[in-house]
Amino acid sequence: MLFRRLSRLGFRIAKELPKERHFSVCGRRILQRSYGQYLHSSAVTQTQTRTFRQALFSNNHNLCTSFSTSSGTSSEETKKINVIFVDKDGEEIHIKVPIGMNILEAAHENDIELEGACECSLACSTCHVIVMDTEYYNKLEEPTDEENDMLDLAFALTETSRLGCQVIAKPEIDGIRLAIPSATRNFAVDGFVPKPH
């Protein structure tokens, strides 16, 4: 009985092993390091391990503890969509976001100045982004009451505002343009930008 259960568990682990994973920072470091050797050295995995190592050595855990699994097997490239960030000076930054990743994480990976103070726990409004086209805004899912409550507190709120940590990349929003507001609710009127930017 026990053996059967163990073997089933072992089977599942063996199945999941080759897939790419985005593990939480605390607790799985050792595993991730060993997987890094097994995984194919595709561009995606390199950025993943790179940012993981960055997080390891920096004190700010700006990686959100979210799971994003790819839909295919490890041999396929993760499907990505194009996302364009427009910062407060009007400069455009084009990035590619794998499907299933939330926008805040994607921004952090690409060193975009989007603060995520509560690390995707829906407790702040600092990852506030403005969807520049209404049709893309309509393609996103309706925000939950909790997200709306936090959005109420955001600085420079508009009709098409969303919290970046709640926008999950999907094929329908390929090419979405997101504007970053000029400030957050944190009072950095002296121009102070919190680390790790």
Add this chain to the structure above:
Amino acid sequence: MTSKAVFSTIRRSLTKPRGGAVSRGHHLSTSAATASESYASDEHAILMKGVRISGRPLYLDMQSTTPLDPRVFDAMNASSIYDYGNPHSRTHLYGWEAENAVEVARIQVAKLIGASSKEIVFLSGATEANNTVVKGVMHFYKDKKRHVITTQTEHKCVLDSCRHLQQEGFEVTYLPVKTDGLVDLEMLRESIRPDTGLVSVMAVNNEIGVVQPMEEIGRICKEHKIPFHTDAAQAIGKIPVDVEKWNVSFMSMSGHKIYGPKGVGAMYVRRRPRVRLEPLMNGGGQERGLRSGTLATQQVVGFGVACELAMKEMEYDEKWIKRLQERLLNGVREKLDGVVVNGSLESRYAGNLNLSFAYVEGESLLMGLKEVAVSSGSACTSASLEPSYVLRALGVDEDMAHTSIRFGIGRFTTEEEIDKAVELTVKQVEKLREMSPLYEMVKDGIDIKNIQWSQH
């Protein structure tokens, strides 16, 4: 020299122990002057602004404000002394206790209107709530929505906010009302445009007391997906209010109209479907970011208790007030003719009775009714010289608009007060009509409208 004498008389009369008619304990049921002839000899008379009255007037002006219910005062008193912590302090017991008191009040207010407590925002009164909603909604949606619909009989704070928006470039439609004071629903439907951002119609009018067809208006707004705002300052605690039935997105409420304290009010802002506002008060993000600033705990607690009491006693109050209203109206109509009730008699809140007496001048009527505290028009227009714009919107002639008197009946009004008010009003109107040449002409059968008055 003379002012000194006046002040010393006032001081003497105020500090003297009062006998008979007026005593501190009977503040609420104010007793009227006993005999009108004995003013000069009465030692206990009050001398105020050159007028001598022998007792405190009857208070029949419930629409301008209401006396504080003693039970509300008890709650506020305790809260003032004990809940002195800042309700937004998260780190210590004082803050937690004060926050708890505020949250209890929030639930009490929400229950009265059928909302969730998360949708209530406390502020300084219905005026602030009206300003925040009208300006805040339009400023938030200013890129897409440029049009506001309201009525001509709204409270001055709504109309002034709309005029301010007009100065900023928005367009406002002021809907006319029918002669009974109610909004014409077809006209409302026709004035809706694709860029209409807000419809604002007050639930119970403060001057004439008519109750608008809220459910129908709410249905129209829902069809066209336009946020519906209502100034319910005169409505809550008096008529059944339900934000779901009325499909209201914003509601303004006032504390001092329901036997609560002055200086506090609340705003209902719907959460589902979410409507957004640009706040008037920026700051630390208190009250959902819509009204920053420390809450006055004891005011909020008083407002909450007033709402709870109003919910419990609404039915009883309604019966009592309806009875008194009928007594007043029938009493006046028995003795006088030419008495017109302004506004619909059916769709009306019983505690507000606005009467016009034909062929009588309004100011002189008010002067003669020194022992009855009533208002002509509304408190907000009494400082200015214009006749009431609400009565003008009803299509009332100017001469009738000038003679209108608004009687406000409330929870603490007594039958004796009503009887005395009837007696004083009838006497004064008869006296003025005796002197009135217009009345004489009407009695002789001359049609006043055909008279050619000479140009001044």
